[in-house]
Amino acid sequence: MDTLKDSFLEILRSEQLLTGASLKDRYHHIWHMDQPLNVKALLLPESTEQVAAIMKICHTNDQPVIVFGGLTNLVGSTETYGDEVVISMERMNGIEKADIQSRTITVEAGAILEHVQQAALERNLLFPLNYGAKGSAQIGGAISTNAGGLQVIRYGMTRQLVLGLETVLADGTVISSLKKIIKDNSAYDIKQLFIGSEGTLGIVTKAVLKLVELPQSRVSAFVGINDFDKVVSFMRYMDQGLAGTLSSYELIWKDSYITLTKDPSVDRSPLPDTYNYYVLLEGLGSHQNQDEDRLENLLENALNEGLILDAAPAYSKTELNRFWHIRENVDALVAVCKFDQHFDISLPIYAVGETIASISESLAKIKGVTHVFPFGHIGDGNIHFMIGKENDSDELKIAINDIVYKPIKMLGGSVSAEHGIGLHKKEYLRLSRTDEEIALMKQLKRTLDPKNILNRGKVLDL
Numbered sequence: 001m002d003t004l005k006d007s008f009l010e011i012l013r014s015e016q017l018l019t020g021a022s023l024k025d026r027y028h029h030i031w032h033m034d035q036p037l038n039v040k041a042l043l044l045p046e047s048t049e050q051v052a053a054i055m056k057i058c059h060t061n062d063q064p065v066i067v068f069g070g071l072t073n074l075v076g077s078t079e080t081y082g083d084e085v086v087i088s089m090e091r092m093n094g095i096e097k098a099d100i101q102s103r104t105i106t107v108e109a110g111a112i113l114e115h116v117q118q119a120a121l122e123r124n125l126l127f128p129l130n131y132g133a134k135g136s137a138q139i140g141g142a143i144s145t146n147a148g149g150l151q152v153i154r155y156g157m158t159r160q161l162v163l164g165l166e167t168v169l170a171d172g173t174v175i176s177s178l179k180k181i182i183k184d185n186s187a188y189d190i191k192q193l194f195i196g197s198e199g200t201l202g203i204v205t206k207a208v209l210k211l212v213e214l215p216q217s218r219v220s221a222f223v224g225i226n227d228f229d230k231v232v233s234f235m236r237y238m239d240q241g242l243a244g245t246l247s248s249y250e251l252i253w254k255d256s257y258i259t260l261t262k263d264p265s266v267d268r269s270p271l272p273d274t275y276n277y278y279v280l281l282e283g284l285g286s287h288q289n290q291d292e293d294r295l296e297n298l299l300e301n302a303l304n305e306g307l308i309l310d311a312a313p314a315y316s317k318t319e320l321n322r323f324w325h326i327r328e329n330v331d332a333l334v335a336v337c338k339f340d341q342h343f344d345i346s347l348p349i350y351a352v353g354e355t356i357a358s359i360s361e362s363l364a365k366i367k368g369v370t371h372v373f374p375f376g377h378i379g380d381g382n383i384h385f386m387i388g389k390e391n392d393s394d395e396l397k398i399a400i401n402d403i404v405y406k407p408i409k410m411l412g413g414s415v416s417a418e419h420g421i422g423l424h425k426k427e428y429l430r431l432s433r434t435d436e437e438i439a440l441m442k443q444l445k446r447t448l449d450p451k452n453i454l455n456r457g458k459v460l461d462l
C-alpha cells in the first residue's frame with residue numbers, strides 16, 4: 001500500500017487520500033452508515049485529470065477500484081471486499097448554468113440529482129429524472145445504473161436523457177464527447193455502453209443532460225379498479241385523453257395500499273380500501289384550470305363506462321403531495337416487516353395481473369413469509385415487490401428469489417427493471433439475458449478493462 005500511496009500523493013493533496021483510522025466515518029451504503037468502510041484507501045479527486053491519473057496508477061498496479069456515488073443503489077454494487085481503492089465522486093459536483101437554447105445542462109458526475117433539478121428549474125426548464133433517492137443519488141450514479149423512476153412513461157430512463165458523456169477508462173484514457181446535440185449517427189453511440197454498466201466499464205466524470213420545457217400544470221388522481229385488464233385499458237384511455245401529458249401511472253395492490261394508508265402509516269386513504277387495485281396517475285400540462293377540468297371529465301366518463309369503480313382527483317397542491325406521499329412512503333411497508341426483501345422486476349404489461357397474483361399466492365405458502373407487498377411503475381411494466389419475512393436466512397432468501405424470478409424467462413421479463421444487477425442479482429442475470437448476450441458482455445468487459453479492476457465481482461463473473 002505504501003508505494004501506491006506515494007504514487008497517489010504525487011497527484012493528490014494529502015487530504016484527498018483517506019486510509020486507516022480516517023476511514024472510520026465512511027461506509028459503503030447509505031443504509032449502513034454505522035459500519036466503517038473496509039477498503040485500502042478512499043480517494044477524493046477534484047477533476048477528470050485526477051481521475052485519469054488515479055486510474056493509470058491502479059491499472060499499472062493491478063489495483064481493484066470501486067467508484068462511489070451517493071451510495072443509494074439497492075443491489076449491493078458498492079459493497080467492498082477489502083482490497084479495493086475507492087474513488088468517491090463527491091467533490092466533482094459542479095453544475096453549469098442550464099443552456100436555454102439547446103435545452104441542456106452540463107454537470108460533473110458527483111452533482112446530486114436534486115441539485116441538478118433545481119438548477120434546471122432556475123432557468124424555467126425541467127430535468128425529468130425523478131425518484132425517492134434524489135436528495136442523495138448523484139448524476140454519475142444515476143447514469144451508471146440507468147435509473148428510471150416516476151416519469152419514465154413520458155420522458156424515458158436516464159439513457160434517453162444523456163446527450164453527451166465524458167468517461168475515464170480502466171487504463172486512464174479519457175473518452176470525451178460532451179456534445180449538446182440530439183442527433184448523432186456518426187457510427188457507434190459509445191456513451192450508451194457506459195450508461196447502466198454499474199461502474200464496471202468506465203468512470204463517468206461529466207455529462208450533458210437533456211432538459212425539457214417546464215410544465216405549467218400538474219394534475220393527479222387516485223383511482224380504484226377491480227380487474228387488472230381494466231388497469232391496462234384505463235392507462236390507454238388516459239394516455240389518449242390527456243393527449244401526451246400523462247407522466248406517471250403507478251399501481252398499488254390492495255394489501256400494499258391498506259398498509260400505506262392505515263396506522264402506523266401517517267397517511268389516510270382518499271378512497272375506500274375495498275378495491276383490488278389503486279392507480280395513482282399524473283398529468284403534467286400547460287394550463288392548470290383547463291387540465292383539471294379535462295381530468296375530471298375523463299374520470300367521469302370512465303366511471304360512467306364502468307372502466308373504473310371510483311376516483312379521487314387531487315383538488316389542491318397539498319392534496320397532490322399527500323397522494324404522492326402515499327405512493328412513495330415505502331418506509332410504511334418496511335415498518336411492518338421484521339426483515340424485508342425487495343424486488344424490481346419487469347414483465348410485459350399484459351402478464352402482470354395473473355403473474356403477480358400467482359407469485360403472491362406461492363410466496364404466502366412459504367414458511368417464514370409474513371407480508372407480500374406489490375406496487376410499482378406499472379406504466380412501464382415495472383413491479384417493485386416488498387416481501388416481509390421472519391428471518392434473514394439465506395435459505396429463505398433463495399426460496400423467495402426462486403418464486404419471484406421463476407416466470408421471468410418464460411415471459412420475456414427482466415430480473416431488474418431499473419435498479420441493476422450489482423452483487424445481489426448476479427446469479428439471476430441468465431434469466432434475463434441469453435448465453436450469447438452474456439458472452440458478448442464479458443468480451444466487452446475484457447476489452448475495456450483487461451485487468452478486471454473496475455468493480456470486480458459485480459454484474460458478471462469473468
Ligand SMILES: Cc1cc2nc3c(=O)[nH]c(=O)nc-3n(C[C@H](O)[C@H](O)[C@H](O)COP(=O)(O)OP(=O)(O)OC[C@H]3O[C@@H](n4cnc5c(N)ncnc54)[C@H](O)[C@@H]3O)c2cc1C
Binds near residue numbers: 144
Ligand atoms: C429510497 C430509494 C428510492 C429509489 N428509487 C428508485 C427509482 O424509483 N428508480 C430507480 O431507477 N432507482 C431507484 N433507486 C436506486 C437507484 O439506482 C439509485 O438511487 C441511484 O441511481 C444510484 O445513484 P448513486 O449516486 O447513489 O450511486 P451509487 O449507489 O453510489 O452507485 C451505484 C453504481 O454506480 C456506480 N457509480 C456511481 N457513480 C459512478 C460514476 N461516476 N462512474 C461510474 N460508476 C459510478 C457505482 O460503482 C455502483 O456500481 C432508489 C434508491 C433509494 C434508496
